[in-house]
Amino acid sequence: MLSDSVEDNYCSSSAESYKYQSGFGNHFSSEALQGALPVGQNTPQICPYGLYSEQLSGTAFTVGRSGNQRSWLYRIRPSVMHLPFEPYRVGEHGIVGTFDARTTELTPTQIRWLPFAITAEAVDFVDGMHTIGGAGDTALKNGIAVHIYTATRSMDQRAFGNSDGDMLIVPQQGRLDITTEFGPMMIAPNEIAVIQRGIRFSVALLDGPSRGYILEVYDGHFELPDLGPIGANGLANPRDFKTPAARYENTLGEWTIINKYQGELFSASQDHSPFDVVAWHGNYAPFKYDLANFSAINSVSFDHVDPSIFTVLTCKSAHPGTAVADFVIFPPRFEVQARTFRPPYFHRNCMSEFMGLIRGEYEAKKGGFLPGGASLHSMMTPHGPDAKTVENATTRDLNPGRVADGTQAFMFESMFQLRLTKWAVEHKQRDRDYYRAWQNIPVTFNPEKKDITKQDILAGSK
Numbered sequence: 001m002l003s004d005s006v007e008d009n010y011c012s013s014s015a016e017s018y019k020y021q022s023g024f025g026n027h028f029s030s031e032a033l034q035g036a037l038p039v040g041q042n043t044p045q046i047c048p049y050g051l052y053s054e055q056l057s058g059t060a061f062t063v064g065r066s067g068n069q070r071s072w073l074y075r076i077r078p079s080v081m082h083l084p085f086e087p088y089r090v091g092e093h094g095i096v097g098t099f100d101a102r103t104t105e106l107t108p109t110q111i112r113w114l115p116f117a118i119t120a121e122a123v124d125f126v127d128g129m130h131t132i133g134g135a136g137d138t139a140l141k142n143g144i145a146v147h148i149y150t151a152t153r154s155m156d157q158r159a160f161g162n163s164d165g166d167m168l169i170v171p172q173q174g175r176l177d178i179t180t181e182f183g184p185m186m187i188a189p190n191e192i193a194v195i196q197r198g199i200r201f202s203v204a205l206l207d208g209p210s211r212g213y214i215l216e217v218y219d220g221h222f223e224l225p226d227l228g229p230i231g232a233n234g235l236a237n238p239r240d241f242k243t244p245a246a247r248y249e250n251t252l253g254e255w256t257i258i259n260k261y262q263g264e265l266f267s268a269s270q271d272h273s274p275f276d277v278v279a280w281h282g283n284y285a286p287f288k289y290d291l292a293n294f295s296a297i298n299s300v301s302f303d304h305v306d307p308s309i310f311t312v313l314t315c316k317s318a319h320p321g322t323a324v325a326d327f328v329i330f331p332p333r334f335e336v337q338a339r340t341f342r343p344p345y346f347h348r349n350c351m352s353e354f355m356g357l358i359r360g361e362y363e364a365k366k367g368g369f370l371p372g373g374a375s376l377h378s379m380m381t382p383h384g385p386d387a388k389t390v391e392n393a394t395t396r397d398l399n400p401g402r403v404a405d406g407t408q409a410f411m412f413e414s415m416f417q418l419r420l421t422k423w424a425v426e427h428k429q430r431d432r433d434y435y436r437a438w439q440n441i442p443v444t445f446n447p448e449k450k451d452i453t454k455q456d457i458l459a460g461s462k
């Protein structure tokens with residue numbers, strides 16, 4: 001038997017400590033100690049090195065083979081060795097998991113938030129998580145939530161596990177060192193991580209005050225979109241996804257497990273590190289992806305292509321082609337379309353569009369939509385480029401050019417109608433003047449002249 005506290009091969013602060021396995025949806029195998037994975041079976045009577053085997057199911061046992069997800073963890077102690085869960089900060093934490101009239105408010109209006117302020121107080125990733133809005137109910141495994149996190153300190157001997165859904169984390173400021181049961185991973189702004197239901201993790205801040213966005217889905221898992229006529233390659237390529245390699249710590253000490261269950265938080269203490277998984281195998285495992293690896297595809301002739309062309313990951317619903325949520329980005333790229341109104345078009349959508357900005361400027365809104373801020377254009381609510389963008393788009397020369405250089409905006413697009421938390425609706429960073437973005441769009445209609453020129457538009461705007 002290994003004795004407690006003698007062995008500690010976990011050190012997350014140096015770059016060499018991150019080792020990844022490449023691929024999307026693979027059946028991975030990883031061991032931090034050679035020979036720790038049982039050969040030929042999952043549950044030997046006694047596992048190598050005296051480890052315990054534990055299955056983590058990401059889908060019901062009986063889900064068909066192509067969709068079935070589970071992993072086997074070989075750990076020093078089974079994760080059940082903790083004291084009972086007790087309510088944690090009831091009524092105080094910022095998280096919501098049921099989106100009804102008790103917890104949330106409704107408005108179809110266009111909403112924008114200036115960058116969410118990062119508190120000066122010492123707040124870790126869990127305590128710094130606030131729900132902006134969502135739909136549905138975790139208990140029915142139906143719906144989504146959108147959260148913002150702002151954090152100023154690392155989680156200290158605390159691990160977080162979410163019984164309610166999978167979380168897609170989009171850091172906007174500050175690199176995150178995320179220790180997971182499957183091993184450590186580091187994500188920087190312009191990278192994302194997905195941590196699925198039930199997987200415990202702890203977030204350390206590598207660059208001080210940090211901020212980012214979280215998309216949580218209560219059912220299904222994120223997958224790569226089908227490519228159809230695009231062919232076998234392009235958009236997010238499978239081999240650019242990275243899953244951590246096993247790394248464990250064998251330490252005693254007081255740990256707190258915070259469990260999000262039905263939108264409430266519960267805490268349980270235990271006398272040892274939860275990151276004691278020495279080896280694991282399976283296809284239910286967290287992963288990260290660098291958005292710079294996205295191979296963007298778009299029109300090389302004319303017209304603005306729908307933003308679905310930039311889908312990184314999708315969580316499918318039961319309705320083919322209609323997503324519980326898509327994670328879409330607006331990456332730097334060339335723009336070459338001829339005779340085209342190039343920015344995002346005016347739009348009313350049967351889906352909800354929540355957007356955030358990681359860095360730079362978004363092509364449809366040159367001011368007001370800022371890194372660390374957000375916008376929500378709800379189902380069928382009109383939106384589109386602001387007045388300045390419209391003027392530029394209708395009067396500019398359409399040379400080939402670059403769009404969005406140095407920027408990265410993204411959208412969580414969902415089939416659900418979102419309700420907003422009071423926190424979000426009343427937030428002091430809410431931009432009450434957002435509607436003004438569209439008020440000065442000029443009327444260029446002239447029933448006597450079919451072929452309106454740039455000069456006509458410029459003359460009209462004087």
Ligand SMILES: O=C(O)Cc1cc(O)ccc1O
Nearest residue numbers: 306307344345347353364383
């Ligand atoms: O800015 C938006 O609203 C997102 C968006 C972008 C785009 O290129 C086309 C449609 C659309 O809704």
Ligand SMILES: [Fe+2]
Nearest residue numbers: 347349353377
């Ligand atoms: Fe839109």
